[in-house]
Amino acid sequence: MKKTIVTLATVSVVGLSSTFFAQPIHAETLQDLHNKQSDIQSERSSIKANLSKAESQIADVLIDLEKLNNEISKTEAALKKNNDKIGETKQSIRDTKDKIAELQAAIDKRFEILKERASSYQKSGGNIGYIDVLLGSKSFSDFISRVSAVTKITESDQDLMDQIEKDKKTVEKKLDELNDMQAELKGIQKTILSQKKENDKRKVALKNKKAELDQKKDTLKIKDSKLASLESEVKDSIAKATAPAPEVEVASATASNDNAASNGVQRAAQKATTSASKSNVSSSNSSASSKRTAAAPSSKNTAKAATSSNAKSPAHGGSAISAAYSVVGTPYVWGGKSPGGFDCSGLVSWAYSQAGISIPSSTAALSGYGTSVSYANAKPGDLVFFDTYKKDGHVGIYLGGGKFIGAQDSGVGVASISNPYWSKVFKGHVQRIN
Numbered sequence: 001m002k003k004t005i006v007t008l009a010t011v012s013v014v015g016l017s018s019t020f021f022a023q024p025i026h027a028e029t030l031q032d033l034h035n036k037q038s039d040i041q042s043e044r045s046s047i048k049a050n051l052s053k054a055e056s057q058i059a060d061v062l063i064d065l066e067k068l069n070n071e072i073s074k075t076e077a078a079l080k081k082n083n084d085k086i087g088e089t090k091q092s093i094r095d096t097k098d099k100i101a102e103l104q105a106a107i108d109k110r111f112e113i114l115k116e117r118a119s120s121y122q123k124s125g126g127n128i129g130y131i132d133v134l135l136g137s138k139s140f141s142d143f144i145s146r147v148s149a150v151t152k153i154t155e156s157d158q159d160l161m162d163q164i165e166k167d168k169k170t171v172e173k174k175l176d177e178l179n180d181m182q183a184e185l186k187g188i189q190k191t192i193l194s195q196k197k198e199n200d201k202r203k204v205a206l207k208n209k210k211a212e213l214d215q216k217k218d219t220l221k222i223k224d225s226k227l228a229s230l231e232s233e234v235k236d237s238i239a240k241a242t243a244p245a246p247e248v249e250v251a252s253a254t255a256s257n258d259n260a261a262s263n264g265v266q267r268a269a270q271k272a273t274t275s276a277s278k279s280n281v282s283s284s285n286s287s288a289s290s291k292r293t294a295a296a297p298s299s300k301n302t303a304k305a306a307t308s309s310n311a312k313s314p315a316h317g318g319s320a321i322s323a324a325y326s327v328v329g330t331p332y333v334w335g336g337k338s339p340g341g342f343d344c345s346g347l348v349s350w351a352y353s354q355a356g357i358s359i360p361s362s363t364a365a366l367s368g369y370g371t372s373v374s375y376a377n378a379k380p381g382d383l384v385f386f387d388t389y390k391k392d393g394h395v396g397i398y399l400g401g402g403k404f405i406g407a408q409d410s411g412v413g414v415a416s417i418s419n420p421y422w423s424k425v426f427k428g429h430v431q432r433i434n
Helices: 030-121 128-136 140-242 249-295 299-306 315-325 344-354 420-425
Strands: 371-373 383-386 394-400 403-408 411-416 426-432
Touching: 030 140, 140 420, 315 344, 315 394, 315 403, 344 394, 344 403, 420 426
Parallel strands: none
Antiparallel strands: 371 426, 383 394, 383 426, 394 403, 403 411
């Protein structure tokens, strides 16, 4: 049966940039309708691809946010712990100063007693005390006994003075150590606060990125919804254009049945399209889940990846790295040198001791230990130094690929030298343990 040509008005959708929406109103042939349908389907496919990409990016941002929140929690815990340690140190300094004052008072008191005794022994430049002893003695034996007694009292007083002076020097040395510890804790505090500031900036940036992606996702959904509506109208137009002409009553009835069947097919097609859309979203979510799984490799795999480098590391360097990885997560403890708790230099010294190499356990000593090399020639196992609260205030073990492992404020873990914080304080100081 000969097909009829149907004249339709072009339907436009606000906000869509496709060229087929900017066409002027004109009579559309069946071929025009098929072309429009193809263009709409192509546009919807592109939108769905962009939706899938946006959802994947949102999933990545959420993973990064979760990891960053964990870092922030650890940093805040380290900040509190360091604050508590500073408070304890201040109290120890006060107690030590009180002890020094007590010892000084005891020294002053004993000194006054000795001065009084000395004045009683001497008078007008003479040794009247010994003369009194001599004149008061009844025999030579008595004289010896009296002289011995005076001497013992004098020596006893001097021994006591010496002991008090020795105790005072010991306590003063402890006070110096506490003052040094307080200065270092304040430096660590400054480092932690700087890292916290950088983490807060990163969190704001990630939240802004997620908001932009959510907005993009919503815009794409609106576009897809409008396209779906337009596609449905075009399908209806095609169905009407391809329906047989109602020449006779029987033919009209047949056409009605055909239209009903066509509508049924369209509804089935729409259901299939909806099912496919859900399948695409499910596939997208599965992809995001796979990315989340891939984003959190095991420590063992991380260690293997981190130590891979074109430059081969010394055998002891690899062993030290393995030792450091075995204590990942160990909390930061000022002056810590064992798996119960590490500070930065304590971890480095301990890790190398596990490799059979004895090295110093302070950043000051390590900063000049071994051989200096350029960062461009750094190998896994080399020591990298950072100018945090002071020059060479932090040290870690280089892993290769711009990463290092160290005892940070949040505990033993891997960090990137290109991180906004570490890149600011890394000046290229690298030492190789020979």
